[in-house]
Amino acid sequence: MNKTELIAGMAEETGLSKKDCETVLNAFTAQVEKALKDGDKVQLVGFGSFEVRARAERTGRNPKTKEAITIPASKAPVFKAGKALKDSIQ
Template sequence: MQEDQTMNKTELIAAVAEKASISKKESEVVINAALDTIIDSLKNDEKVQLVGFGSFETKHRAERTGRNPKTKESITIAASKVPTFKAGKAFKDAVAE
């Protein structure tokens, strides 16, 4: 079995810079701008859809009752807004190869 490998942001910046034949600094600016734009859109309840890659959107979780595992006491879990990602078909197919 293959050991889990993780690409961090610095490695992503370097890989994008190499693939796009741009500097690491330019790559970092572009990646940060893209991530900031996605985050800002989700904050405004806008869906971000990248055809062939996938879509980012927010889901609203209603207030619910939970249980404190230590004390077994019932607690109220506040309503929240969470980001979600759904991979597109082309992305899924590419990864499955």
């Protein structure tokens, strides 16, 4: 499912226009992004949570030359599914 299909499904489910659903979806993603940038965790009970996890610096290998390289530390957004979402899929 892509963004267009998601918006169409939301419009059908809610009775709102596709344009309104797109506005709501864009606002949701913008707020999640803003919260993660600020270091906050976004929890949607029953659905899941979004958070940022730090990855430590580590040593890796260049597969072409087999030379050891250092992979710098980074931060990555992570989604963890909630119990209700996990149960609904099984």
